[in-house]
Amino acid sequence: MKRNGKDGSQQQKQIFSFRSYISFYTRFPIPWWLFIASLVFGLVNTEVVLAISKYVIQINKGELYNGVIIGYSLLTVLNAVIAMFSNLCGEYGIQKVTLRARMLLWNKILHLPMREVERRQPSSLISGVVNDITQASAVIHMIFSTVASIYGFIRCCVEMARFNAKLSAYMLLLVPLAVGVFALVGQLQYRMMLRRYESLGAMTEFFSEHISAAKHVKAQAMEGLEAEEGLRAIDERYKADIYYAFMEVLQVFSNTLYTSIGSIAIALFGSDMIRKGQMPDTGINDFTTYKGRVDQYQAEVLTHYQTLKGTQGALQYVGVLLDGPEEDPDAGYDLPEGRAKEDIVLERVSFGYDPRQPVLHDLSLTIPAGITTAIIGNNGCGKSTLLKLLQGIYLPDSGRVWLGESAVDKVKLSQLRRRFGCIFQHNPLFSGSVRDNIAYGEKGEVSDEAVAGAARLADADGFISQLPEGYDSDVGMSGALLSGGQRQRVAIARTLLSDPEYLLMDEAGASLDHKSDMTIFRAVREHMKGRTIVVVAHDMRTVMEADHIIVLNSGSLEAAGTHEELLKTSPTYRSYLELQGFALAGEEAGQ
Numbered sequence: 001m002k003r004n005g006k007d008g009s010q011q012q013k014q015i016f017s018f019r020s021y022i023s024f025y026t027r028f029p030i031p032w033w034l035f036i037a038s039l040v041f042g043l044v045n046t047e048v049v050l051a052i053s054k055y056v057i058q059i060n061k062g063e064l065y066n067g068v069i070i071g072y073s074l075l076t077v078l079n080a081v082i083a084m085f086s087n088l089c090g091e092y093g094i095q096k097v098t099l100r101a102r103m104l105l106w107n108k109i110l111h112l113p114m115r116e117v118e119r120r121q122p123s124s125l126i127s128g129v130v131n132d133i134t135q136a137s138a139v140i141h142m143i144f145s146t147v148a149s150i151y152g153f154i155r156c157c158v159e160m161a162r163f164n165a166k167l168s169a170y171m172l173l174l175v176p177l178a179v180g181v182f183a184l185v186g187q188l189q190y191r192m193m194l195r196r197y198e199s200l201g202a203m204t205e206f207f208s209e210h211i212s213a214a215k216h217v218k219a220q221a222m223e224g225l226e227a228e229e230g231l232r233a234i235d236e237r238y239k240a241d242i243y244y245a246f247m248e249v250l251q252v253f254s255n256t257l258y259t260s261i262g263s264i265a266i267a268l269f270g271s272d273m274i275r276k277g278q279m280p281d282t283g284i285n286d287f288t289t290y291k292g293r294v295d296q297y298q299a300e301v302l303t304h305y306q307t308l309k310g311t312q313g314a315l316q317y318v319g320v321l322l323d324g325p326e327e328d329p330d331a332g333y334d335l336p337e338g339r340a341k342e343d344i345v346l347e348r349v350s351f352g353y354d355p356r357q358p359v360l361h362d363l364s365l366t367i368p369a370g371i372t373t374a375i376i377g378n379n380g381c382g383k384s385t386l387l388k389l390l391q392g393i394y395l396p397d398s399g400r401v402w403l404g405e406s407a408v409d410k411v412k413l414s415q416l417r418r419r420f421g422c423i424f425q426h427n428p429l430f431s432g433s434v435r436d437n438i439a440y441g442e443k444g445e446v447s448d449e450a451v452a453g454a455a456r457l458a459d460a461d462g463f464i465s466q467l468p469e470g471y472d473s474d475v476g477m478s479g480a481l482l483s484g485g486q487r488q489r490v491a492i493a494r495t496l497l498s499d500p501e502y503l504l505m506d507e508a509g510a511s512l513d514h515k516s517d518m519t520i521f522r523a524v525r526e527h528m529k530g531r532t533i534v535v536v537a538h539d540m541r542t543v544m545e546a547d548h549i550i551v552l553n554s555g556s557l558e559a560a561g562t563h564e565e566l567l568k569t570s571p572t573y574r575s576y577l578e579l580q581g582f583a584l585a586g587e588e589a590g591q
């Protein structure tokens with residue numbers, strides 16, 4: 001299973017350029033002042049470090065005066081304090097960047113077009129918000145640290161050159177070697193990091209999907225097979241981690257090797273200079289003190305480059321996501337005021353989740369305002385898809401959906417969707433109380449009476465009042481503490497509380513017993529009297545209660561009309577009635 005959707009990561013590697021990577025940081029406010037403060041502390045600390053070096057050289061020479069010891073001690077403490085403040089500001093900045101980047105990503109996910117949401121696995125999106133985004137701050141912090149490190153590098157080089165210009169010149173000749181090695185390792189770091197994050201995403205996807213299906217795994221005794229599948233997901237991450245660890249070892253090795261080459265060069269050239277009397281006997285030791293500082297700052301600068309490349313790999317998925325399309329629910333025209341007085345019209349609508357495989361073909365039909373319309377058809381013929389097009393969850397590939405005079409693809413989606421209430425076969429509940437779930441989506445205070453009224457309409461108040469804490473009872477994660485039918489009633493109550501102008505019911509009664517299904521359906525119709533209801537149902541008793549019936553056949557319109565009309569015009573309709581045991585006498589059907 002591949003993270004990053006069906007297109008795989010190859011395509012995303014091409015899209016997420018270095019420029020996109022950098023422009024990621026223009027998408028949210030960055031607390032520059034914290035990083036600047038961290039930088040200033042860092043620069044001051046460089047001076048303190050240099051001053052300490054001078055004391056160290058004096059101590060090495062045996063100049064153990066009180067002033068030297070006290071100065072060395074005070075500066076060492078000062079160094080620690082300044083470093084603490086520098087880190088404090090930097091860390092605070094990092095956490096702020098992570099917070100803002102996370103919010104940015106969450107908002108993006110909320111506004112992804114449905115096609116995009118489905119193209120990406122939910123767990124990949126979760127992994128983006130939870131894991132990947134934590135890398136976002138690394139680059140900002142690194143920019144400032146790099147400035148401090150470059151400053152430190154130059155200052156230490158100057159001091160080193162003052163101490164011994166000739167030996168320093170030899171050392172600087174080694175710098176291009178270090179740059180080359182670190183650049184190579186940086187490129188590797190990018191690839192390894194990308195692989196790590198991809199495998200982490202794939203592993204998260206695997207476990208979230210398979211753990212949530214634990215019941216089915218047990219029921220079918222598939223533990224053995226699942227163990228093998230799980231091992232494959234774990235193994236990918238294991239390999240990515242191994243490669244990354246090797247790369248880190250390589251990084252440390254190249255750093256040590258570079259430092260060792262420097263030390264050997266100092267020993268060779270330094271001893272020669274001592275022999276020729278160009279340097280005091282303690283010269284190598286003193287020079288090494290400066291050289292150590294130079295190496296430290298140089299390694300910092302080069303490691304920052306590697307971090308930059310590594311972060312590019314870590315943010316690849318997030319970056320491509322942020323660069324992708326977005327739905328603006330407040331763009332477009334205002335919907336005219338009015339309550340359910342407008343027909344919904346589909347005009348030559350064609351649509352496919354994959355445009356190469358259309359689900360709806362050139363479909364034209366009218367859903368009359370103010371009455372109940374039932375949609376029937378075989379499994380997979382496109383009934384639910386049609387409902388999604390009505391609310392602009394998807395837009396047609398061709399043709400148009402109209403709400404009265406308003407084209408659905410031109411109006412503000414936020415206004416359009418608020419006019420619709422939807423009850424599906426499976427409705428998600430959220431962790432929290434029954435009351436919270438019924439009032440979900442309502443702005444402002446919702447009275448207990450309004451919540452109870454909606455629950456009564458959905459025939460839910462009976463079971464709710466028997467729960468240990470009534471309306472305050474917890475429904476569990478995704479409503480797991482309630483039965484399927486109870487969850488459905490809570491969802492129906494929630495939809496009715498929102499008092500929609502158009503109600504879409506997609507096999508809403510499937511998890512209810514027959515009696516409750518009809519009782520609730522009738523109560524809902526009574527409550528919605530004069531408003532538009534569109535119901536997708538397989539139970540012909542429900543269908544026959546509708547005022548208008550649409551029969552779909554493989555994504556096309558077979559027939560539309562009243563029960564009596566369809567008995568004459570739709571073979572599919574007649575066959576459904578017969579299959580469910582309704583006797584067809586002439587043009588009438590009765591049980």
Ligand SMILES: Nc1ncnc2c1ncn2[C@@H]1O[C@H](COP(=O)(O)OP(=O)(O)OP(=O)(O)O)[C@@H](O)[C@H]1O
Nearest residue numbers: 118353354359377378379380381382383384385386
């Ligand atoms: N999110 C999706 N991505 C890709 N294909 C989808 C998606 N949802 C549905 N389909 C496909 O579109 C077709 C129509 O599905 P739809 O759910 O609209 O059918 P339906 O008539 O409501 O079926 P049922 O009676 O079984 O609920 C099916 O072939 C289905 O596989």
